Amino acid sequence: MTKKKVVVLSGAGVSAESGIATFRDSNGLWEGNDVMAVASPQGWQKNKALVLEFYNQRRKQAASVKPNEAHHVIAALEDDFEVVVITQNVDNLHERAGSTNIIHLHGELFKSRSTVDEKLIYDMKGLEINIGDKCEKGSQLRPHIVWFGESVPLIAEAARICETADFFVVVGTSLVVYPAASLVDYVPLDTPRFIVDPKKPEVSYSKKQTFIEEKATTGMVKVRNWLLQNK
Numbered sequence: 267m268t269k270k271k272v273v274v275l276s277g278a279g280v281s282a283e284s285g286i287a288t289f290r291d292s293n294g295l296w297e298g299n300d301v302m303a304v305a306s307p308q309g310w311q312k313n314k315a316l317v318l319e320f321y322n323q324r325r326k327q328a329a330s331v332k333p334n335e336a337h338h339v340i341a342a343l344e345d346d347f348e349v350v351v352i353t354q355n356v357d358n359l360h361e362r363a364g365s366t367n368i369i370h371l372h373g374e375l376f377k378s379r380s381t382v383d384e385k386l387i388y389d390m391k392g393l394e395i396n397i398g399d400k401c402e403k404g405s406q407l408r409p410h411i412v413w414f415g416e417s418v419p420l421i422a423e424a425a426r427i428c429e430t431a432d433f434f435v436v437v438g439t440s441l442v443v444y445p446a447a448s449l450v451d452y453v454p455l456d457t458p459r460f461i462v463d464p465k466k467p468e469v470s471y472s473k474k475q476t477f478i479e480e481k482a483t484t485g486m487v488k489v490r491n492w493l494l495q496n497k
Contacts, residue, residue, distance in 0.1 A: 269348045270497060273431035274340055275449060276353040276360070277439025279463065280482045284331040284359055306414045314406065315397055321409040322394045325375050328357040329393060336437065336482035337363035339490050346497055347433075352424045354439060354446050356411055369420050369427070371446055377410035421445045428452035435489055437462040438482045458496075460489045 278286075303309040304320040333341075341364035343349045351360050351368045356375040360368050380386035380401035387410055388401070399407045412418055425448075428434065434453045440463065441447040453459065459475040462485035466477050476492075478485040 269346065270432035271430055272343055272347045272349045272433045272435065272493065273428055273453075274349065274351045274435045274437065275439060275446070276340070276351060276355060276437050276482075277446075278355060279438025280334075280336050280353075281355050281357055281359055282438070283334045283336065283481060283483050286328055286331060286355075286357055286359075302414060305411070307416065310408065310413070314408075317409070318395050318397065321375065321411065322396075324356075325390075325393045328359070328375055331359070333359045333363035334483050336486040337365070339486040340437075341365045343490060343493065346494060350427050352427065352446075352449065369424050371412070371418055371420055371424060373409070373411035375409070375411070378407040379410040381405045381408050418445055421449075424449055425452045429454065431457050433457065433493060434459045435462065435486075436460065437486060437489075439463075440465075460492075462486060462489060 299320060303313070304317050310317050337359050340349065340351060340360065344364070344366065349365065349367060351365050353360060353368060353370055354372050356370065356373050358374070358376050376390050378388050378390055378395050378399070380403060382403050382405040383401070386401050386403065388407070395407050395409065397406070401407055428449050429452050431453050434450075434457050436450070436459070439446070441450065456474060460478060461475060462478045462480065462482060464479055464481055466479050478488055480488070
């Protein structure tokens with residue numbers, strides 16, 4: 267029997283429960299840095315060393331934490347469903363929990379890429395990229411991260427996947443960051459949707475939606491139980 271497809275859109279709230287700081291706080295800073303100084307092409311051109319060190323620290327932080335119950339519940343859904351995780355997170359916690367089909371919309375923290383050929387992407391062996399680390403074409407390596415002002419190359423693929431969802435789950439994201447927030451619009455109207463967030467957003471997507479006003483770890487357990495009963 268063909269498994270039904272569960273598409274999960276995950277955001278910073280999932281990683282936060284593992285101890286990874288959310289993207290930025292209310293004053294626009296990210297771990298004490300101006301966001302545009304460390305997450306934009308302009309910041310990169312101005313101070314490559316600062317940007318590299320910032321992501322080196324983010325990488326070390328991500329490597330020091332473990333997947334939480336939400337990650338594990340999502341991974342375990344693969345036993346009963348075809349699961350695609352579309353994540354705004356750049357860490358590898360979904361992979362470490364066992365999920366096997368993941369689209370990283372905003373890039374991957376544990377990969378580097380060439381600054382002259384964006385198709386040259388490398389799995390990192392260590393936790394640092396430093397000035398002088400170069401790609402095979404001789405250019406400085408940069409974090410494989412989608413910065414402000416850059417296109418999101420995987421958004422079209424993610425939209426196509428959302429169109430085929432039998433069940434759609436949003437967890438750990440406030441759905442205010444575009445273009446990721448637009449993915450909801452591609453989900454068929456008759457597809458059951460679950461929005462897991464401690465703060466219920468002031469939105470309505472379809473009649474077949476369920477808001478679970480809880481954090482990711484406890485909310486995903488409720489989603490899993492419903493899915494298993496309705497597969």
